[in-house]
Amino acid sequence: MRTANGDILLRTPAERTDATEFSDVPVIVTEDGATVRLSDIGTVRDGFADGDLINVYNGEPAVFVTIYRAPEQGAMATEAILRDFLDGVRLPDGISMEIRDNDTDVLRDRINLMLRNAIFGFGLVFLSLVLFLDLKLAFWTSLAIPVSFLGGLAIASVFGASINMISLFALIIVLGIVVDDAVVVGENVYQAQVEGLSPFDATLKGLKEVAAPVTLGVTTTIMAFAPLAFTSGSLGQIISVVPIVVIAILFVSLVESLFILPAHLSGGGRWSVGALAAIQRGVHASLQAFTSRILHPLVRGAVRFRYLTMALVAAGIALSAVAFLTGHLRFVFLPPTEADGVQLTLTMAEGAPFSTTRMGAEAALLAASRVNDRIAARDGTAPVLRTSATIGQAVATTPMGGSADNGANVAQIRVELTPSDARNIASVDFEKLWRDEVGALAGTESMIFVSGLFVLGDDVSIELSHPDDEALIAAAEALDG
Known part of the structure; x- marks a missing residue:
């Protein structure tokens, strides 16, 4: 009532x-x-719920419209259609539209990160190989990275995988291991060429010597990721794309290193001539000196004092176990990941009037503005990009889904910050300053600040149930201390 x-x-x-x-x-x-x-x-009538709801965007009244894509549609394509539509909309004077909380921005950032890592990784692999091996071998071995990715993604798409946040995570994981088998094959072929064999004979000899260990190494990696495909529940639905992408790319990488790479290396001569060949000879001489003067003595010492070596290894394992058992090495499902914003979910006492909730939300917005002004005066740049508030509704979002809590006693305030590379304060530090500035609001039941990208809910949740309300209230008060 x-x-x-x-x-x-x-x-x-x-x-x-x-x-x-x-x-x-x-x-x-x-x-x-x-x-x-x-x-x-009172008056009792059938009809829709008459709930109070106010949306505020940058201090102005607003209406928030959430747009979801269909399962068969791509996020980028949906965003492009939406932007084309908005470009053709003409609004009356004083009314404007703006896209906020665009999840495709995060997806685009991850794609760009993966592309940058792939290009940088390709360059490092090529540079490392060209310093130690022939230019021809370095070129064809480095080419295994894009070939493996393109072929692996083609295979993964057959099994229903798509480009999303989780599959991009899998691509970044596999980027560091996808070229290992090609490097092993290429280096062994180069060593056979140094021994004086013809390109064809050197390729055949080098491949035969390492085909079995290369296949075994890739197979063991595949087997390490395979159990993730059998994970059940909501978590299994989320991470099932990881083994599909990783296994597909590793399979293509193995085929490329055992069949395609040898075909390229079996014909023609070396490409390294002139200054490049001289640089390679100098690097090779330095490597040989390091091997003979440092590496070999260390290996001989470890073998000679084998009991000491084994004791040191055992001590390292024991220290790792102790660090885990004593809690110094913690287990977390998802590591803390900073978001470009801070969210406050405000819950007033049950039955509180809407006006009280509105006053609390407005006080929180003013506190965020004061924190922004102080940081701007100190650093010269304001970290807050935009603010928004919904009074009368709070949406709880986790990687497993989301739910909305409607009521006159709830409100949700979001402060969106500039990109991390454009500000001098972390979102978690802004959260602490904002929390201190808000202080204790009168009539609040809870204030939950969130500055992380992933929110899985409470670490520990206790639910009480009893048919007697008085006994239930007494138990809750006793538990609260």
Whole structure:
């Protein structure tokens, strides 16, 4: 029941389905038998819920529209269609539209990160190989990276995989190991060429010597990722694309190193001539000196004092186990990941009037503005990009899904920050300053600040159940301390 001073919650054990039945609910029964029914103290009507809801964007009244893509549509394509549509919309003076909380921005950043890592990795692999091996061998071995990725993604798409945040994570993981088998094959072929064999014979000899260990190495890596494909539940649905992408790329990498790479190396001569060949000879001489003067003596010493070597290894394993058992090495499902924003979910006492919740939300927005002004005066740049608030609704979002809590006593305030490379303060530090500035708001039941990208919920959650409300309240108060 909604009144001027707040909402009053009424409970009845009997089931009611329409306004007529609810009107007959007894609220008070006096000792002389007089009954005050719900229809006597209020108006009961069927209809949609008449809930108070206010949206504020950068201090102005706003309407938030959430757009979801269909399962068969791509995120980038959906965004392009939306932007084309918005470009053709003409609004009256004083009304504007803006895209906020665009998840494709995060996806685009991850794609760019993967591309940068791939290009940088390709360059490092090529540079490392060309310093130690022939230019021809370095070129064809480095080419295994794009070939393996393109072929692996083609195979993964057959099994329903798509380019998303999780599959991009898998691509970044496999980037560091995809070229290992090609490097082993190429280096062994080069060593056979140094021994004086013809390109064809050197390729055949080098491949035969390492085909088995290369195949075994890739197979063991595949087997390490394979169990992830059998993970059940919501988590299994999320990470199932990881083994598909990784295994597909590793399979193509193995085929490329055993069949395609040898075909390129078996014909023609070396490409390294002139200054490049001289540089390679100098690097090779330095490597040989390091091997003979440092590496070999260390290996001989480790073999000679084998019991000491084994003791040091055992001590290292024991220290690792102790660090884990004592909690110094913690286990977390997802590491803390900074987001480009801070969110406050404000919950007032049950039954609090909407005006009280609105005052609390406005106080939180003013506190964020004061923190932004102080940081701007100190660093010369303001970290806050935009602010928004929804009063009367709070959306709880986790990697497993989201839910909305509607009511006059809830509000959600979001402060979006500039990109991390454009500000001098981390979002977690902004959260701490904002939390301190807000302080204790009168009438609040809880204030939850979140500055991380992934929110899995509470670390520990306790649920109490009892048929007696008084016993339940007493238990909750005892648990709260």
